[in-house]
Amino acid sequence: MRRWSLLAQFAQLPGIARLLLLTQLAFNVGFYLVVPFLAVHLSKDLAMAGWAIGVVLGVRTFSQQGLFVLGGALTDRFGIRPTVLTGCVLRIVGFVVLAAAEDLGTVLTGTVLIGFAAALFSPAVESALAAQGAALEDRGIITRTELFGLFAVCGEIGAVTGPLLGTALLGVDFGLTCSAAAAVFALILAAHARWLPRGARDERRPLQAGWSDIARNRTFLLFAAAYSAYLLSYNQLYLALPVELERVGAESALGWMFALAAVMVVTGQIPLARWARTRLGATRALPLGFGLLSLAFAVVAAWAPWTPPPGPFGLAPAVAFVVLLTLGQMLAVPVAQDLVPRLAREDNLGSYYGFLSSAGGLAVLVGSGAAGGLLDLAAQPAAAAAVPWLFLAALPAVGGLTLLVLARHYPNENRSH
Incomplete structure (x- = not known):
């Protein structure tokens, strides 16, 4: 494939690959709709001290990045589809909890759910994309490197769009922003429940097999x-x-x-x-x-x-x-x-x-x-x-x-x- 047009490349991909790319875009829209403004909400709306805000942000990072290794192993154990769907459900619940939270304990609960959802969701999507990329490269449609390049582009578009929408909602109510993010992930959940195949690398191997x-x-x-x-x-x-x-x-x-x-x-x-x-x-x-x-x-x-x-x-x-x-x-x-x-x-x-x-x-x-x-x-x-x-x-x-x-x-x- 010689054309470098983003739309041209996207249009040539099969439906599953397009679903995974659009998922990354929507995922970042929902995430960046809320998280960049979380510290402002905790400080101004909930009047939390600086140390408490630091704890919340640190817990969010750990529950996401630190638990990716567990989320990846769960993907290999239970398969891509159930892991992605579970991650979507957890993130929806996390945003709903965060929307209603008025104390540190509830905020931490919502934050952990949001972070762990990504730890489930992202390795599963990346492994599905890698499998798709290998098949598409063998068919001469697109290289796997280029497919991951498209993945980065979609993620960047979502990362830019999310904060813009969040800024527009910042003057309203933080609960409304969280509800909007939950709605985005509800759409992602519905799309994957409808179109993600049940047999997508669903080997159901022992949990520790990948770590070993x-x-x-x-x-x-x-x-x-x-x-x-x-x-x-x-x-x-x-x-x-x-x-x-x-x-x-x-x-x-x-x-x-x-x-x-x-x-x-x-x-x-x-x-x-x-x-x-x-x-x-x-x-x-x-x-x-x-x-x-x-x-x-x-x-x-x-x-x-x-x-x-x-x-x-x-x-x-x-x-x-x-x-x-x-x-x-x-x-x-x-x-x-x-x-x-x-x-x-x-x-x-x-x-x-x-x-x-x-x-x-x-x-x-x-x-x-x-x-x-x-x-x-x-x-x-x-x-x-x-x-x-x-x-x-x-x-x-x-x-x-x-x-x-x-x-x-x-x-x-x-x-x-």
Whole structure:
């Protein structure tokens, strides 16, 4: 397939693949409709203390990222369809509970349900997409890397649309926003109950089978450890970027920076994924992508000690940071998502994807804590302002070098058509 048009590629896909892609879009719409505004609601509407808000947000992250490894194993044990449907039901219940919550205990209950729903839902959808991608690649319709590229585009569209809708509802009632999110997931539930096949990789194997397989797969364990630097790096859009914008006195530009990243993903992800798959392969695309991640932090490190120039030129390091970080993500992630099933020998995909996500979540938890302590040095131009950025640059650099060393152990990328 030679056309790079998003709609052209989408139209050629079979119904199940389209369902999975639209699911990711709707999933992010429902999620980002509520979660970015949760802290505001807890503070202003429920008058919760800062420590309580921190606990809620931390519990949400752990119940999602930390439990992905369990959700993936449950996918392999019970099958994709029941896991997806259960995740949808839990998220609907979670949003309903959150809409009615007026105390910390109830808020935590709703938050845990919302997080665990994603831990069930996401590995199941990713493993279904991987299986679909392998079949479509064998038929010459689309490569699995490109299919995961489309998956990223749909997710990005949802991640942009959700906050816009949430902002529109922010002046109304938070309960209404939660109800709207629950309605989105009710539609997702209905669609999967109607169209997701009952036999989609429904092997019903022992719960620990995937974990045992992962424990014996040393190449994948090293890959997961190295790749976790990606999620930590990309998370710095929310932690480190605001610090740089504060340094140059342009805090209001944060929304524009997110918009820039979204436009890059929506317009450039598909051709870049195709180029990475056909011209580079995982052996070169992953180290190159991680090199761009590292370079993004290094550019800011070079500028951080100096007084920023006046006007829009002061935003140059932040813009370079967003562009390089997004390019690194666009280059590495679809290739990595295609590589995971090959490292897993196309088996126990839920467990493998779940483990990869949980490894990234652990890296974010540990790494962002360390980075957060150092980022105070970057708030003002000084010699020490480069230190946190250099620390952050070193992490994907080490990850990329590790992936480069591992490259000789990657399975053959070529498929017969």
